[in-house]
Amino acid sequence: MTLTNSEENYLKAIYHLSDGGKKGVSTNDIASSMKTKPASVSDMLRKLGEKEVINYRKYYGVQITEEGRNYALQVIRKHRLWEVFLVDKLKFNWDEVHEVAEQLEHVRSPLLTQRLDEFLNFPKFDPHGDPIPDEFGDVKARPRxxxxxxxxxxxxxxxxxxxxxxxxxxxxxxxxxxxxxxxxxxxxxxxxxxxxxxxxxxxxxxxxxxxxxxxxxxx
CATH class of the missing domain: 2.30.30.90 (Ferrous iron transport protein A (FeoA))
Known part of the structure; x- marks a missing residue:
């Protein structure tokens, strides 16, 4: 299964808003996060539901599926690895990397992601201190x-x-x-x-x- 860049962005937003898939998310919260109208969110939710990465029930909100959670974690993994690369290797400031990483996270090459991880010596956290999911989607957070x-x-x-x-x-x-x-x-x-x-x-x-x-x- 492959999602479009826009679908990946929505799925990632739903993952974050749902606290890693632990709770349902309202369409209004998604619209606010994506800076768009609820009507546009509803159309996207239909597409994501057809691809079985989310479930949506009225009054219960949007729930991310296990497949959706795994997909979102891989997008997040790429985003955070690219942020490490931009700061550590290309000397970007930590306030400059988010927008660039937003573009690079959509590169669909598992081998590139694997090689990038190896090149960076398997970092556990991005420049902002957020944990980087491993290739299996495991996230090693620390109490803070x-x-x-x-x-x-x-x-x-x-x-x-x-x-x-x-x-x-x-x-x-x-x-x-x-x-x-x-x-x-x-x-x-x-x-x-x-x-x-x-x-x-x-x-x-x-x-x-x-x-x-x-x-x-x-x-």
């Missing part, structure tokens, strides 16, 4: 919490970001909050939820919104 959920005086390491928009990543570059940086939570401000943190021996103040988008492995 949002920065603003840490206890005061707790320490850890930045391992991922929830928001991978270019503007947010440029902000993190500016303040030095990169993937792999060591952090310690010094204080939480009760009034607005902002935090004071120590990043590589530098004190920073962050809003609640920023801190909630930075993921930490506590050590």
């Amino acid at each position: 919490i949002a920065l603003n959920d840490m206890e005061v005086n707790a320490a850890g390491q930045i391992v991922a970001v929830k928001d991978s928009s270019a503007a947010f990543l440029r902000y993190l570059d500016k303040v030095g909050a990169y993937i792999g940086a060591r952090v310690k939570l010094l204080d939480k401000v009760e009034f607005d939820g902002s935090v004071e943190i120590l990043v590589d021996q530098k004190t920073l103040f962050m809003s609640k919104d920023v801190a909630s988008n930075i993921l930490i492995v506590v050590t």
Whole structure:
């Protein structure tokens, strides 16, 4: 079975919105994610249903099938491997790679994906800290919490970001909050939820919104 690029994009969005296939997704949520109208979503859902990668029942939302989940994971695998390649080998900044990887993820060559994985020495995470599914679709996630959920005086390491928009990543570059940086939570401000943190021996103040988008492995 082969999906079109557009069908792959929808399937990937449904996978993410469904928390890896654990819950149903509404057509409105899909429309919002894909920046399109619900009527266009309905037409695409019909096509994906005919290819048996999703199930749709009124009032229960869209459920991704096991075959659909496996297909989505392979698209995600290619996307994240290409992001590693662009950052590590072509020296793109981490805020520049998403759009390019969106195009490269649709290359339909299992051998190319395998060779790319080997060339990169089998990376486990992309430049934004998201886990890379292996060739069998297995995802090795690691326990992590949002920065603003840490206890005061707790320490850890930045391992991922929830928001991978270019503007947010440029902000993190500016303040030095990169993937792999060591952090310690010094204080939480009760009034607005902002935090004071120590990043590589530098004190920073962050809003609640920023801190909630930075993921930490506590050590």
